Amino acid sequence: MTSRIAYLGPAGTFTEQAVRQWDSRQEHEATPVPTVAEALQRLVAGEAHAAVVPFENSVEGSVPATLQALLDQERVRIVEEVLVEVQFDLLVRPGTSQDQVRVVATHPHAAAQTRAWTARHLPQAQLVPESSTARAAQAVAEGTYDAAIASTEAARSYGLEASAERIADRAGALTRFVVLRHGAPAAAPTGADRTTLVALIWQNRPGALLELLEQFAVRGIDLSRLESRPTGEGLGEYCFWIDADGHVSEPRMGEALLGLRRTCRDVRFLGSYPRADGQARPVPVHADEQAYAEARSWLQEL
Numbered sequence: 001m002t003s004r005i006a007y008l009g010p011a012g013t014f015t016e017q018a019v020r021q022w023d024s025r026q027e028h029e030a031t032p033v034p035t036v037a038e039a040l041q042r043l044v045a046g047e048a049h050a051a052v053v054p055f056e057n058s059v060e061g062s063v064p065a066t067l068q069a070l071l072d073q074e075r076v077r078i079v080e081e082v083l084v085e086v087q088f089d090l091l092v093r094p095g096t097s098q099d100q101v102r103v104v105a106t107h108p109h110a111a112a113q114t115r116a117w118t119a120r121h122l123p124q125a126q127l128v129p130e131s132s133t134a135r136a137a138q139a140v141a142e143g144t145y146d147a148a149i150a151s152t153e154a155a156r157s158y159g160l161e162a163s164a165e166r167i168a169d170r171a172g173a174l175t176r177f178v179v180l181r182h183g184a185p186a187a188a189p190t191g192a193d194r195t196t197l198v199a200l201i202w203q204n205r206p207g208a209l210l211e212l213l214e215q216f217a218v219r220g221i222d223l224s225r226l227e228s229r230p231t232g233e234g235l236g237e238y239c240f241w242i243d244a245d246g247h248v249s250e251p252r253m254g255e256a257l258l259g260l261r262r263t264c265r266d267v268r269f270l271g272s273y274p275r276a277d278g279q280a281r282p283v284p285v286h287a288d289e290q291a292y293a294e295a296r297s298w299l300q301e302l
């Protein structure tokens with residue numbers, strides 16, 4: 001049976017580029033779905049074996065819809081990450097000139113990464129958020145908007161043309177996509193891994209955030225991302241999203257997780273998986289496997 005993947009569609013999204021990069025031999029049947037939440041629902045319902053969704057961008061930060069959907073689905077795990085360099089074009093129906101553009105649609109992350117360009121070249125235009133760049137392009141082809149900020153592939157998919165190319169304010173922006181599975185065990189360690197967690201600290205406890213950070217610092221674990229997000233339970237109620245270098249099967253990470261579990265109100269483990277750049281990070285000698293093994297056997301002999 002071919003394995004099915006649900007991804008943020010329709011055809012022509014950057015997420016589809018991530019799917020193609022990840023599954024270069026096209027071994028999976030990829031189904032576009034309208035929202036990130038639906039991609040995860042399909043996964044949980046067993047209608048898809050994997051889901052590919054945008055997670056964060058080097059210019060605009062994380063994708064809130066993805067973080068929320070991950071919190072909503074308890075047993076969904078990140079098993080891989082994919083990095084894609086995204087390029088944005090201004091797409092119009094053939095024959096439309098740029099000075100006819102009044103309403104531009106795109107995904108909020110694309111809008112944020114082209115803000116200076118649109119302010120300069122389309123100062124009067126109204127920007128409308130859409131569920132994806134390709135959905136915006138599709139709606140331009142249907143006549144709903146004058147232009148979309150999307151990929152060259154979206155232009156091809158929907159019979160549009162680029163009235164301006166490469167309009168990102170910063171060249172070389174990278175977007176990180178994640179491959180998700182339901183109820184999957186952590187991917188095998190590669191030596192260059194990342195672990196994603198969400199920690200809920202005890203509110204009104206001075207030093208609670210410092211205590212959280214200490215779990216990693218004393219074990220020589222580098223954090224590549226720390227983000228506070230509202231829990232939705234009330235003003236001032238936040239959880240912390242953490243990307244830490246290392247794998248849950250490594251003693252230092254295992255012990256850091258035990259420390260978090262003891263000191264936090266709640267901890268969600270979202271997965272340990274290979275870093276897309278394959279770069280193994282240096283581990284301090286006091287925190288490597290040998291140091292933990294020696295300390296453990298010393299303790300046993302006491």
Ligand SMILES: O=C(O)C(=O)Cc1ccccc1
Nearest residue numbers: 013014015107109110132133
């Ligand atoms: O809308 C898309 O095409 C996506 O895949 C989401 C997205 C939007 C902007 C930058 C990177 C990913």
